[in-house]
Amino acid sequence: MPQDSRSIYGGQAVIEGVMFAGKHVNVTAVRRKNDEIVFYEVPRTTKSWIQALKKIPLVRGVVGILESSAKGSQHLNFSMEAYAEDEAGEEKQQPAQEQAPIVKEEKKQGWSLSMIVGVAVAGVLSFIFGKLIFTAAPAALEELLFSGVFENKIGHNLLEGLIKIILLLAYLYFISMTPLIKRLFQYHGAEHKVISAYEAGEELSIRNVQKYSRLHYRCGSSFIVFTVIVGVVVYSLPIFTWDTIWERVYIRILLLPLVLGLSYEVLRWTNALRDIPVLRYLGYPGLWLQLLTTKEPRDEQVAVSIASFNRMLELDKQMK
Template sequence: MSDAQKPIYGGQAVMEGVMFGGKRSLVTAIRRKDQTIEYFHSKRKSSPFLTKLKKIPFLRGIAAIIEASANGTMHLNFSSERYDLDPSEDATLAEKKESRLSLVLGVATLGVLSFLFGKVLFTLIPVFLAQLTRPIFSSDLSQILIEGLFKLILLLVYIYVISQTPLIKRVFQYHGAEHKVINAYENQLPLTVENVQKSSRLHYRCGSSFILFTVIVGVFVYMLVPLDPLWLRIVDRLLLIPVVLGIAFEVLQLTNKVRDIPVLRFLGYPGLWLQLLTTKEPSDDQVEVAIASFNELLRIESEDIQTEDKIV
């Protein structure tokens, strides 16, 4: 199979595990307290409206973010409920009154809302901080640059602080394991622990890169709208969130497409540098979980294709 035909896979780290997503399915593998590996499967869900949006440049990024937030939060919820629970206590989970359907819908909606709430805070706090420097940096250009600087500092400080907690450090290790598996797969290496560990923990398509690109893109987009008065600046920033997200997504896709071109691969370097904070070198047993998750996804996707072929 050529690189052009090869499916594109992505994923995310969860509590004590890794989620991988393909065209049709998503799979999470986690390490339980008794050292066994447990899986959680789900079909990739997307509304007809989002499916249409994903075909439109600059809008497809918004659709992809909403879908990823909804699907990813479901799997993160699974891992957070079970990773620290002894398998003998699994029966307690089954006693929950809430139906699975309402649980899935509730968690998915919570994931999308949490992302939007975080994005609003991340957008507005730098605005107020920059406004405080008006007496020193009075020009519009300097204000936009200062705002972008505050946003970058806020991002880096936040990531650094949470990375110091043991729990998040392990999540970042699984994040590194996820990237290593994808890199090994894309380089057509057998997915053994040894091969995966030799692969890079950085990847051009990472969501961490996307977050950084929103900061960079925002600086240029904000140059097109007025800064005064303050209320208008706030309204502009809120209304431009979808625009910034949409453009940043296209930039992310572009850097991934040109990563093998020597003159252009540097375009993705800022995102890779941020990943030095958001990923950590994983242990062999963490890599084993990531490989198990990815292989399970490949198995399920293969079965889906065979089923479709029989139906046809």
């Protein structure tokens, strides 16, 4: 089935699993230590006014990011709880027994409303705080170290962007060396492979899915790169000037929603152009970053990703 006749889906890697966002439900599949695959299913209940905002260019990007941060944090928290239970149980484990076969166990949402809201708010606040730090710190650092190097503001903005990229790459490289994050990045690659196989109309078997690249144009990693590039362009506009380090930082913070909104539109644009021979290269900076944020998954990790995606499709059909 051609790609343009299929729905567009997205997802995210979680601890020992993958979450996929459907039209009517978000589903996470997690592999437990006993080899069971458990599911966490949360119906999507977006308010009508949020849906309206998500149709407005520039605004839809910011709204979508905040919504994804809120809902994604619930699924990440579920996977972390499952992982913590397994780690605690492993300490009490008796001498090794023969490994149990895979059993699919459905685990429905069991949190109270207050817990869900609390985790969602924490996810949004974490994103906002992280983005503020990532925006303000490079600007302040460049101003402190290189304030007299360039007379032209564009030079300072380019150097600020370079500092952001260096900090980002260093951070991703060092965390990717830890076993837990390496496995998380493998599940990230498995998520991309499943989406690519689905968009190509392939049957979702492990063999078919493994043929596809772990890189994908719509990835959130690509979005991060575009925020740096778009930020350099926006901050270089003549109307946005500064005289002190404090002016420079608060201008960045005030312009953050605009930069996020524009970056989201650029991400959509590059994805739409990915099949055009020359213009497809516009999305390459994001793909290069994914070389760090994704790893080649094992077959059992792809199996979890397929299970999550198939369960999401199944529930989406039931909830039409």
